[in-house]
Amino acid sequence: NVAICMAGDFDPDKVVATIDKYFGSWKKSDNVVYPQFPVQKNLTSPASSTVIGKEADNIMMAWKMDGAAALQNDTLEVISSILNNGKAGLLDLNINQPMRCQAAQAFNYAMRDYSQFIIVGMPNEGQSLDEVKSLILAEIEKLKKGEFSDKLLPAIVNNMKLDFLRSLDDNEKRADAYVNTFINGRDWQTEVQKFDRIAAMTKQQIVDFARRHFTDGYAIVYKKQGEDASQKKIDKPSITAIPTNRDMQSAFVKEIKDSKVEPIQPRFLDFKTDFTQTKTKRALPVYYIQNKQNQLFNLAYYFEMGEEANKWLPYAKNYFDYLGTDKMSAKQVQERFYQLACEYNISVSNSNMVISLRGLGDNMQEAMTLMESVINHAKVDRDAYRKFVEQELKSRRDNKLSQKANFRALQQYGEFGAYNSFRNIPDSAELVNTNPQTLVDMIGNLKNYKHSIIYYGPLSEKQLVATIDKNHAVAKSPADVPAGRPYTMQQTPTNEIWIAPYEAKNIYMVQYHNEGQKWNPEDEAKIEVFNEYFGGGMNGVVFQELRESRGLAYSAFANYATPRRKGNPNYAFTYIISQNDKMMDCIRVFSNILDTLPQTPAAFELAKQATIKRIASERITKDDIIYSYLAAKQRGIDYDLRRKVYEQLPTLTLEDIVKFENENMARKPWRYLILGDEKNLDIKALEKIAPIKRISTEDIFGY
Incomplete structure (x- = not known):
């Protein structure tokens, strides 16, 4: 049985008429039934397995839950964010932020028959997988005891709505919502009402649910680095080449090619009319487009310099994730951004750097003030820097174990030579011995360089410029960005x-x-x-x-x-x-x-x-x-x-x-x-x- 799921720029009446023409005669078959499998028993104690391979150690833990159609999965989505939302979850604040292991993340993997609630952990150097497991289970216990902020649940609801609004702008995600609802056997009306149900959840309901379901009945897989002695060699089967018939076409393909359809009309950009250019009082270029669909905004400071100009910029950016300000701790900063349903990010490419802020337009001014405070008043945390360096050095060792990472590095070396984005990095001694204040100053001093402002959101052009002038710290006469040494592709004169x-x-x-x-x-x-x-x-x-x-x-x-x-x-x-x-x-x-x-x-x-x-x-x-x-x-x-x-x-x-x-x-x-x-x-x-x-x-x- 079939569902046709479409989302896009089309006339619904014409599309329905076309579907009726080609599929209207189809009838639901009572002979097509979902296969029935034996009920899988719940675990009553941990079920442990070990996998050996070349790549870095990690653990994966999972609890069996009801199928994706069950309302239980709404609760699991919320619990996933309570544990790990990238900002203010229990794993975020209590494990990732203080770097108690290299990384920990949680997510709900909803499937038709059963769902899996999965938590993955990667150890720090010298840390055992059982130690990582203990850290994770400690956070599960906090969940079961309700030891998380009362502000977290309403913040999760706001952020889930924010993500939903963003998904409405993506045709693939909109169609996927129909598809997943259909294949998982959930009624569409039930899916539509999901946010109302989530908004009505209480902290006590979450805690009671966690106590019932997050028991010792979990599966755990230890992935350990090494050579798997149990591998068995099998004989390679012979393969006979199949002649290609690229010059032939089936009648079906010919019918499709010969069919007459109304052509899709392209929409090209006109850089003179599709956005507005103006300037701030400090003469920073502003590129502006008003969002007339909803209250979401994207704001960015765009610098025409990147790691080619300064190899330390990516490290300064990463270190900032662990810093607070002179008035707020790192934990408080992350929690506040999440409560505002806004997020800021610093990204660095070869030749560009972007400081971005996005989220709910009503909260932009407060979120922008907070972001400016972090950029310009970040407080050095030397212990955090020490842990940051330890994790970076371990990550480098792990990269050498990864086949994909080795290949990406080889490509860069083969195409650009010894000076490339993989190798243009501080060495271990530089990382260890650098004063972290220099990294903080590196980001704080960006206000002294010329950059552009990019905005898409509900503010009028006049309101935006006034907001930038009021809240964005910038030098009176910003200097040109430093020239970088570009990565140069090598030529191949011979084999x-x-x-x-x-x-x-x-x-x-x-x-x-x-x-x-x-x-x-x-x-x-x-x-x-x-x-x-x-x-x-x-x-x-x-x-x-x-x-x-x-x-x-x-x-x-x-x-x-x-x-x-x-x-x-x-x-x-x-x-x-x-x-x-x-x-x-x-x-x-x-x-x-x-x-x-x-x-x-x-x-x-x-x-x-x-x-x-x-x-x-x-x-x-x-x-x-x-x-x-x-x-x-x-x-x-x-x-x-x-x-x-x-x-x-x-x-x-x-x-x-x-x-x-x-x-x-x-x-x-x-x-x-x-x-x-x-x-x-x-x-x-x-x-x-x-x-x-x-x-x-x-x-x-x-x-």
């Missing part, structure tokens, strides 16, 4: 093979090519269609040749990438995760399809239409309009590039794509970046391609 070690049954590999080709906006349409045709989704050449036809890869894709900053080059890469003994097969197939691009007119037409429809259906709204303008400006253009691409797409031919690929990717030198266990790789075959450069784990991480 090279770089191998970094990681013992696993599979390899991660990227082929990277860069010949310093400058980006030309006129090529963007060709690039987007090529990426869709060659390396995109299931219709792409890479997916069909590497996965569908030959079963060579767990994951495979390719991309011709364009820069985000003016003056930076285009580059190409392929990506694959495969078994060790299939590495050379993967390389051969990639070489074949790169040097001789398979040409299938029907698949090309699908790729072109997919690109057209993606652009036509895309809607950039709210402050994303402003960030799109700033991104375009960074690339050296002052218009919505999608318009140019959309206008060029209809005239593109398969021959254009083949020519583009021949000029930019075929028979080019590549740098092969391989993360794997060398003793299980065909090194002799690799040496026939190019000389091998062996790179240590310390090289790629820089520590």
Whole structure:
């Protein structure tokens, strides 16, 4: 049995008529019934398991709860936030904030038959998993005794409503609400009334519920770092390649392609009219869009500098999470932001830094005052800094155990060389010996630099400027931001093979090519269609040749990438995760399809239409309009590039794509970046391609 769940920019009457036309004759089948499984017994004591693997230690604890349709899950959502809401939950304030373990989080995993309430914990250096378990269980006991603030429950209700209002702006989330309600067997009216039920909950009801359900009947999994001696080797089955039929189409596909539909009309941005530009009394640029839909706001201070200008900025930002002010403790700061249903955040990228505040518009002024107090009057906590450094150093050690982290580090090293975002960090001695006051001053001194104000919210333009002038601390004559040393992508004049070690049954590999080709906006349409045709989704050449036809890869894709900053080059890469003994097969197939691009007119037409429809259906709204303008400006253009691409797409031919690929990717030198266990790789075959450069784990991480 089926539910059709839709959310979007459409005429409901027309959509219902279309659904009636194609699905109106469908009848519910009484033969389709939900399978019945034996009732799972409740645990009466802890059920413990241990898993051994290369990655870092952690524990996971879970309590079995009723299925997702049960009203019990409303209570579990609230309890999840009481324990862990990122700001003022019991785990947040009593474990994460004082750094009593590396991290602890809780969430309710609601499923049709049974739900799981899960808590995950990661230990500090030298801390046992049982010690982490004891910390978690102590917070569960506080929950069961009602040892949490009376202000927390109403704050949770406000924040849940805030999250719900945000979700209404996202079509995927709105449709998912229908989908999840249907598959979980909950009545829609029951779902709609959820917030009324939650708002009526009392603290005593929560405590009584916790006492009944958070018993010793939980499952606990200890994930320990090491080699699993119980692994058994199995014979690899042979796989016969399946011939692809990309040039063929079923009657069903042809019917869809030939159907006449009213085309979706694209909506492009006009950077001259879609937002307003003004200035504060300190001459800070203000980018403004009024929110006429609800009372939510987003406010940001945008600095055109990042870690390239100062490698300490990400660490200063992270340290601030543990600080209070000269008048409030760190705990009080977090609790107050949560009570206001507002949150502030500092984010640092390579070239930009953003201090943002968002939440309920009615509380913006108080939340902004609090944020300014934290930024400009943060109080150093040396004990917190010591713990912060200890956790950072442990995190670095854990990264070396992670296959994905090793691969990301190898990619950065292979594409940018030794000066890259993974390695441009303070070393351990610098971290230990630095005076934390310098990090506090680093954030506090941001008011001395030029920056922009970005706002989307209910205030009028005049009200916003007055609010900024009144509440935002800024120097009388802000200085230019310091120039950074940009990360520079390396060129690949010859074939090279770089191998970094990681013992696993599979390899991660990227082929990277860069010949310093400058980006030309006129090529963007060709690039987007090529990426869709060659390396995109299931219709792409890479997916069909590497996965569908030959079963060579767990994951495979390719991309011709364009820069985000003016003056930076285009580059190409392929990506694959495969078994060790299939590495050379993967390389051969990639070489074949790169040097001789398979040409299938029907698949090309699908790729072109997919690109057209993606652009036509895309809607950039709210402050994303402003960030799109700033991104375009960074690339050296002052218009919505999608318009140019959309206008060029209809005239593109398969021959254009083949020519583009021949000029930019075929028979080019590549740098092969391989993360794997060398003793299980065909090194002799690799040496026939190019000389091998062996790179240590310390090289790629820089520590």
